[in-house]
Amino acid sequence: MKSILQTRIIFWKHQIFSLLFWLLLPIIAVISITLLSESIQEDSNIPVGLVIEEDTPMAKNLKENINQAAMIHVDILDEDKALAQLEKHELDSVFIIRDGYQQQIKKGSRNQLITSYSSDLSFAYTPVSEMIASFVQEETGRSKAAYTVLNLAKTHYENHSWTWEEIVAKSKQIQMDQELLQTTFTYANSQSEETTNSILIWNTWGLWALFSILSTFFLFDWIIKEKRSSLRPRFAFIRYSFKTYCLQNLIIYTLLFLITDLIAILAFNIILGEGIHPTDVWNVFSFRLMMNSLVFLIAIRVTNLIFYYSLSFILTLIMTISSGVILPVERITNHFPLLEVIHPLQIFMDANVHHIWLYVTITLIVIWFLRKEKSNAYGK
Numbered sequence: 121m122k123s124i125l126q127t128r129i130i131f132w133k134h135q136i137f138s139l140l141f142w143l144l145l146p147i148i149a150v151i152s153i154t155l156l157s158e159s160i161q162e163d164s165n166i167p168v169g170l171v172i173e174e175d176t177p178m179a180k181n182l183k184e185n186i187n188q189a190a191m192i193h194v195d196i197l198d199e200d201k202a203l204a205q206l207e208k209h210e211l212d213s214v215f216i217i218r219d220g221y222q223q224q225i226k227k228g229s230r231n232q233l234i235t236s237y238s239s240d241l242s243f244a245y246t247p248v249s250e251m252i253a254s255f256v257q258e259e260t261g262r263s264k265a266a267y268t269v270l271n272l273a274k275t276h277y278e279n280h281s282w283t284w285e286e287i288v289a290k291s292k293q294i295q296m297d298q299e300l301l302q303t304t305f306t307y308a309n310s311q312s313e314e315t316t317n318s319i320l321i322w323n324t325w326g327l328w329a330l331f332s333i334l335s336t337f338f339l340f341d342w343i344i345k346e347k348r349s350s351l352r353p354r355f356a357f358i359r360y361s362f363k364t365y366c367l368q369n370l371i372i373y374t375l376l377f378l379i380t381d382l383i384a385i386l387a388f389n390i391i392l393g394e395g396i397h398p399t400d401v402w403n404v405f406s407f408r409l410m411m412n413s414l415v416f417l418i419a420i421r422v423t424n425l426i427f428y429y430s431l432s433f434i435l436t437l438i439m440t441i442s443s444g445v446i447l448p449v450e451r452i453t454n455h456f457p458l459l460e461v462i463h464p465l466q467i468f469m470d471a472n473v474h475h476i477w478l479y480v481t482i483t484l485i486v487i488w489f490l491r492k493e494k495s496n497a498y499g500k
Contacts, residue, residue: 326445337432413481
């Protein structure tokens, strides 16, 4: 092992830039894509003007709900300034919470509570207005429910001491406790772990896995190169067989990859805020062992370098499309649930440390190593 390691280090010295590029590609690519996506998200928020004509708790609550909505940037303005900016197309739309909003809500009225304005270039007016209407409908529905409870209490409980405000506050508390509906759009999953129903656009470790597949293929091309006919006779003059030589190099490359993966875990934690848990670390390491073993088996069977590179891109593309990391595949997995069980990336994304493909690939490597060759071409 020591002599093979020394030989491999000499080889790496002549290809240090290529080695570092493919080792660090998953880390640099994931961080760059995530930070760029977050920057684009911040710059692409929809500018909406909001005018508040009354200073009441319900008006403030509506303002907070709108302000917390994803992909919307709210500017609190007076009516004249808001409409002037709308005419200049500096705002996508303007919404005015009219005076008497809280009083009308308490009456259960939903008419003429909010005045809205849009221009001929307002591309997001419809979804934003529907979102605000849903907030208003929620408040009016809660108010009507409170009056219904009060009427029932008067009929069945003469000595009740409930008030409209207490019933509304209780309904809000129940809604928060039950989490009836909570949807969050985000470009990374670092801040979405607290909620289980978030919609993820970019998944950090999913992207890392895709780039790792490609980098592993390109760093294992040494197997194809060292199977060339001009290099085969040398194994007749060294103490290692070709299989032993390949297996020990596989161990060296795997250790190198594991060190890089540990760097990736630390980098994602520091830069992207990804949590570090022992189970997650083992999940990453088991995926690395599986991927290295799988690529090793493929490289052992392939003899043409161009075909090997082409196959690496094709397999990476298939993994990208079928994994759901980039494109949603819920409809496919609903019809083919077995896909989630056998797909390597699906197993990895489910944080299943017992990776079925890991056991399969290691078993195949053991069979390959113990199986007798029919020819002595490699100096066996």
